[in-house]
Amino acid sequence: MGDGARSGYKRGVFKALAVRPAAPDVGAVVRSLLGVLVAAGLGLYLLGPSAALAAGGAAAIAGAAALQDSPHGRFPIVVGVSVAMGAAVLLGASTSAYWPVFVVAVAIGCFLAGLAWAAGRNAGLLAAAGCVLLVIAPPTPPSWAGVVGSAALAVLAGLAQAAMIALWPRRRWQVQRQALTVAYRSLAADARALAEDPSGEIAAAPLRRLREVFTFTPEQAVRHPLAYRAWYRLPERIGVTLAALAGRSNVDHGLSPILAAAADVLDAVARPTRANAKVTGYAMGRFDAVAAGASDLESPLIRRLSAQLRDAAALRYGEAAPDTAELAQRRRPGLVGTAAQAAALIRGQVDADSPVMRHAIRLSVAAGCGVAIARVADVAQGYWIPLTIVMVLRPETAHTYTRCVGRVAGIAAGVAVATLITLVLHPAGPFAALCGVLLLGAVYAVAGRGYVMVTAALSAALVFLVDVSGVAGLVTMGDRVIAALIGGVLAILAHVVLPDRTSVRLRQRAGELLKAEIDYAATVLRASVHDVERPGEQMAAAWDRALRARAAFEASAATGLMDDRQLRRWLSSYRAGLNAVTASCAALEANLPARRAAETSTALASAVDEYVEALRGDPQTAGLAWTLDVTTLVAAAGRVRAELAGVDDGSARVLLTEIEAVTGHLVQIGSLQRVSEPTSG
Known part of the structure; x- marks a missing residue:
């Protein structure tokens, strides 16, 4: 590679590194938001406010799918999302005027959206976004032109986002x-050079x-x-x-x-x-x-x-x-292959004990009840009841009620801010759509600052996209907040009435604890072969996460059936294995010098990195507790052993000893996960 290519590539790298890691590509976000604005404007001009909401919402959701962090495979996903959003708009527009039918449609749609979490977090969030388009359908008598036109505009708006990512990639x-x-x-x-000169x-x-x-x-790499x-x-x-x-x-x-x-x-x-x-x-x-x-x-x-x-x-x-x-x-x-893979993952979660299945049932029942309450009781701004339920419920096993309350608070804050903006600016028509698009941009801007802020920004954007007439006052704000609170109460009640099974929750917490302990081990191992910035702070943060995961695990274990002898034996073995892993990592951390005395060889660093990758595995999914790939881990440990076989250094010997100890303990824990999982509850 020539010097010119190296210098050109270096400039490209530094430009990329100038973007905040948690923030999306600004140019891609701006293009996506422009697509949303154009779609909403066309819908408003051609068919009215309902079509503007359908087209703008579908464009926003397809644009979010197009911004996923993947080097390829986005186009078929965005096309599939566009078709799904069109189907949601079609279902909502054709049934919303007949509330008993609409309740059934919402319940079925939310059940399918809940199952989509089996295919991953992105699939679950996109399906929930489709439910948003479904539940906010206005209760107006349908006409063929309005229903088909709104659905077609929604599909075309999503396809326009797919075309934009093909023409102007991130x-x-x-x-x-x-x-x-x-x-x-x-x-x-x-x-080629090594073929000529092996030295x-x-x-x-x-x-x-x-x-x-x-x-x-490195923290971002763990999430991939x-x-x-x-x-x-x-x-x-x-x-x-x-x-x-x-x-x-x-x-x-x-x-x-x-x-x-x-x-x-x-x-x-x-x-x-x-x-x-x-x-x-x-x-x-x-x-x-x-x-x-x-x-x-x-x-x-x-x-x-x-x-x-x-x-x-x-x-x-x-x-x-x-x-x-x-x-x-x-x-x-392609689209068909991606859909087939997602369907296979969903079929694997069709089980009464599955947390994804339980989430789907909770979401379906709560959203259906929310629509029924809003229509039967004629609640002002009643669509915010099922809308809040869709935005609040997640297939979570940890901090469930805290996160539900936080999201409801974010929705209330977003509604209040959007209503105050309406009182000052009185936006209507295209101006209201522009305000909604700007607030969608705020969702991307605060994406790395916590779920409460994201929920607040998203709910504020929905206020303008749903009500492009801009006619709102303090009474309207109060009605929206009350409806959101009703939806939040229904969401929490759904968790109370239909919680995850005790054994499933314990298994999920055990997986979370194992993942946290492994992240701590991976942080220590990486600092052993790489010069990292502030290694002490990184290891302290990883250990703090492991402590919180252990506290959550012990709290879940305390609510289990402690009269079950098998469960007590499993808990004792699991704790002993994790304590041994912690002891090995602590010994390795104590042996870690402030700066390594000699440069680690590329082969050794690569071997340890491969071992760390095998340790960390794939991110935890909603449907399955995190587990170890023992075969890959043992193979990676063997490669580290081979690289350190001829090294005569005290630190290297400690590194090898602790890696082998960690591997042995994790293999035992892996066997506990496969054979002796808790089955009570």
Whole structure:
């Protein structure tokens, strides 16, 4: 990689790093909000306020889906969201005038939206947003032109957002793609150089910059699934394997052709175009042919490199399970494949003990009751009752009531602020839509400042989008706040009447505690091989989170059936295993110097990083308690052991001892999770 390419890439990285990690790309957000404003304006001009709400709401939801943090696969998701929003508008507009039918429609729609949490947090939030469009449908007699027109505008508004992300992708995605291209080209150049001179090294700067543009901070990396982290971890692992092969090549020059063949594959993978798919297949075939003649002594490294190259090709061409013979036919899952994957996850949660199923039932019953109360009692601004329920309820097992109350308070504050703005400015029509869009921008601005502020900003935006006439006064504000409070009470009652089972809640808290303890261990391990900023503060924060998780676990265990002998035995074993993990991490932290005396080798740092990734696993989902992938963890620990085998250093010996101790204890905990889970309650 030339100096010009390096300097150009460096400028791109620094531009990306200038954006706050918690904030979305400002340009992409502005484009999305402009799409919402145009959609709402067209709906208002063509069909009236109801269509403006449907089109603007669908555009806002599709725009939020388009801003998800993923390097590819957004377009089919946004298209699917657009169709789903159109269906929600169609269902609401056609049934809202007949309240018994509308109650049933809302109950069914909210039940399906609750089940969507099985497919992940983003899917659950998008489904809840669709329910918002459903429950706020005005109770006006439907006409074919109005119903079909509103639904069509909603779909078109969402598709317009999909078109905008295709034409003007987020700057961060562009920087990430550029970083991937630079990293793979650098690896290809290094592989060719190592084939000629095995004493060379792998350039570390492109790989380090690749990690930076994908993660920004280690804390942000934890929130990403393993599939996302593979984008920057896989090139690092390939670099380590290439360096290991080059070291063997010093004594066996027959490995040079393998390095050269790997360079051809990496060059083809650097630009995953349709034309390069066939080139990648041919390059992979040549690599297999060259590798077939390698000696048995080198076969483990060659097999590792072969698997990594296949994974790189699969990841760049949008597949999860690579097949060299079909590289030219690689396609991304698409809308149908994404929907099929989500349906499979939802089917797995159709069980009475599932927290997702219980959430779906709670949401369905509470929202249906909220609509019935609003219509039968003729509550002024009554749509805020089911709207509050949809915005408040989540499939949470920890701090449930506190978060419900916090969200209701945020809704009340947002309604009050929006109503006061109405009293001062008297916005109506397009001006009201503009105010709603500006407040949607405030939702993005406060996205990293807590759920209360986000809920307040969102409810304020909804005030303007729902009531574009702008006719509101202090009485209207009081009616909205009272309706929101009624909805909040119904949401809390739903949790009281239909709580999660004691055993399920205990299992979820046990998973949360295990994840918190592992995050503490990962923080200590990362500080052992990397120079991190303020390591003491990071470890103290991780330990504080672990303490809070332990307190929540013990509180949940105290409410369990303590006369159950199996449960007591399980709790005793689980506590003992976690205490042993904590002791190992404390010993490692005590051995941690303020600054490491010597630079850690790239191979060792990569091995420890891979172990940390295996520790952290995927983020916890609503439907399943967090569990360990014991097989991956043991394999990663073996790689650390291999890297430290020839190192004669006291700190390295302590690191290896504690990693093996942590692995052993976690394997025992993993067996407890699989075999001896609490079943009472």
